[in-house]
Amino acid sequence: MEAKANGLKKEQLHPSLHGPTNPMVTPLLTDLYQFTMVYAYWRAAKNHERAVFDLFFRKNPFGGEYTVFAGLEECIRFIANFKLTEEDISFVRSSLPSNCEVVQLLETPFVNLVNYASLVATNAARHRFVAGKSKILLEFGLRRAQGPDGGISASKYCYMGGFDATSNVAAGRMFGIPLRGTHSHAFVSSFMSPDEIVDKSIRSSDGSTICEDFVSLVQTWLRKIQCMRGIFGETNQSELAAFTSYALAFPTNFLALVDTYDVMKSGIPNFCAVALALSDLGYKAVGIRLDSGDLAYLSGETRRFFCAIEKKFGVPGFGKMAITASNDLCEETIDALNKQGHEVDAFGIGTYLVTCQAQAALGCVFKLVEINNQPRIKLSEDVSKVSIPCKKRCYRLYGREGYPLVDIMTGENEPPPKEAERILCRHPFIESKRAYVVPQHVEELLKCYWAGGSGKAREELQPLQEIKDRCLQQLDQMRPDHMRRLNPTPYKVSVTAKLYDFIHFLWLNEAPVGELQ
């Protein structure tokens, strides 16, 4: 990503570049020191210098070897609409010791917009990887997200990373993400008994007949089910009333939460009674949701029960009814369910997904690498925090089997790697780590999305669905050992020999030589 540190010109606006999704993303959403530095730059007459910053992270999250980059569009919207109001300026002025001319400030907003977006998209991709392609993944995180737009961003970026739908209505409207949802425990416990239901009539699915007393039809089915199992325990009547009411409201879309009282003794028989009554009228129920208990065991028992009903009453497809599971699911619990065996078709995932409990932050940083064509390096007591100087290009090198082998950074003016031509790839800091690569295919990774008034060609931002498709396609083409959950093979990011030499020349030049006494 390239930007002039000071004096970035407002580019001709692409019509799609509205302001940031969250109206709170303004130039003031930044650290105070960005303003103090801008003032000091201006005092030092550096405000017309041309600077290059790298936005990067040092370590993939979740112990993995990949990260889904996300948040670009919000960054571009932020630059495209960058404007300080008179009130902004007077507030900043009042917070600084003296007057200052305010120019643009990108670091904090960019890093804020990219960090969580990439982290949660990566987390979603990891959940997709462990659940497998055949399962439905639903994002249910809004209520536990870190604030309102933690929720909205999570819905967007989980979809990008491979989820199928969200429960978040605002995100559905903003981004066109499919919505999913049914009812809660409170809905179930708000009913007392089926006697409460006043309007008991329902038209059959083909519109030809009206069933005047759906409540009785459900009761009839419930007795048949109880006989079939040879048990006489009562199911919970408030639950039965809630399911019946819900089916009357949504006969084409009946999905019931079955664990308010007792899954196998009450929720499942009650659900089946309502589903069979709907079936009499030509409707097909959707299925059930489990939100507590042993999901492997309960989903298996439920599947067996559904199959027994299909067989006993001759209702085709009843055994295949969808079983959705929720309740504090995460990568590990899905992995454990897979190992135990389960009958879950869809996972509703909330807290651990959207808050990224396994690692709650990605360490994206924004570092100066060049100013007025002079390369800059940031040293540190901690070697892993040394930055890679110069304006760079970046390429992905593919091998014979079609997998990416390694990424390589070059200086801006170096010739790009060529197909079928041998190139030395070096670890940027460890001298002994290097490899020759003969790429079968070379893909340039760094592209220009904001030309900053330079007149350069610019890539168009893609719609969410295309970004999602590209993300899934890219994850698919990785060599499987880079993708596995535990101890994945490191995917390497290297530099050319020329860039390696330059980094180390600059490093030795800037670091003071110690004196031992």
Added chain:
Amino acid sequence: MEAKANGLKKEQLHPSLHGPTNPMVTPLLTDLYQFTMVYAYWRAAKNHERAVFDLFFRKNPFGGEYTVFAGLEECIRFIANFKLTEEDISFVRSSLPSNCEVVQLLETPFVNLVNYASLVATNAARHRFVAGKSKILLEFGLRRAQGPDGGISASKYCYMGGFDATSNVAAGRMFGIPLRGTHSHAFVSSFMSPDEIVDKSIRSSDGSTICEDFVSLVQTWLRKIQCMRGIFGETNQSELAAFTSYALAFPTNFLALVDTYDVMKSGIPNFCAVALALSDLGYKAVGIRLDSGDLAYLSGETRRFFCAIEKKFGVPGFGKMAITASNDLCEETIDALNKQGHEVDAFGIGTYLVTCQAQAALGCVFKLVEINNQPRIKLSEDVSKVSIPCKKRCYRLYGREGYPLVDIMTGENEPPPKEAERILCRHPFIESKRAYVVPQHVEELLKCYWAGGSGKAREELQPLQEIKDRCLQQLDQMRPDHMRRLNPTPYKVSVTAKLYDFIHFLWLNEAPVGELQ
């Protein structure tokens, strides 16, 4: 918190009740199932029933025994401004299988607004507890927060929980929180050498004289410092240039980040040279910030160096210059620093504080406890998820030494606990856990902040500073063993004997009896 599930009337607006801080908090910021349930309630003619919900959590976060409740004002602003636009309604209509009348929906937004707010306020309180009252705590989390308003909320609620200031300019403006910040590594590495500095003049602090060449004055001091230490290693010149420039821009507020190249060999001598030059002109430098390395060791060495300068050059107060530390700090690292001994005066805390890495979500839920004066209970396969039925009152009982002893919930119409009168406090679920308490003082905890058109008296929302003061005062009065970081003594929340009996009567009534075959 009390609300009618359906048909809550718009209350006369208090003038301070603007819309939610984040304009994205609208009635659509909710789970789809809230709308499907509302439709089903309406179909079942339940939309005029009066419901009571409890908003609560089951477990204090971070292994502690306390939680700072936060987010109330945003909930009230949300209700006070609840309105679905025509577009909202048509979007919801298009997402549901059939038309529906839309009424208000509080669960998801309330839980979203309270969960993160309370979590991060509690996290801040824990950081204050471990750092001690004398230290300055600075919230630096914006760039790593989970999205833009993750950052803004974090700044607000960390201040509430005991922090002194934030780096987040937007939060400073919105909430009046003190702002703090200096400069970054990029600022340091953007300079090449002191020769670049064009305007070298600076007026003395009393305005009486002008120093025409501050750069030379700094160089003179640097040589004196080098002689004093008897070493001849060069300090980094780009760093020296950056510090000198920053001091020229902010002579009254000079605070330098000293670890870009090497703290003790370059950053500290460079800082001292600039600070001593400022001192010649009557200015007092603020101090330094360390952002990497061994903070215990480096802060100690720095303090020794400052004291040596004070002694050698007779600059009073130089030894007491502020040392700020940052770099992935958290409760544990501050605790470890305390144990090793350190000389840090102020902590800048970011990632772990605002993302609550130690526990990334609080499990607040919103459960139906009464409808049309009928108590409702939610059972679960998991006993700890059983809800406590009825509209309740809640009291804190204080003991002879002034500490809170226990909280107790009563049914709405039970007589309140009285001072000096013995009352039996029972664990809500475990029969054998109970205790008699004779409170010296009784405080009612549950207050009405939104009367929902009932005409009842309502508490006024307090300004942030008063909430913060109350929070610190309340934490201060807790018995120390409830507050300690490791294995704190549980603080108990109990029910009256009457409520206990009622819960268990209802529970047995609703739970189906098993059949073993």
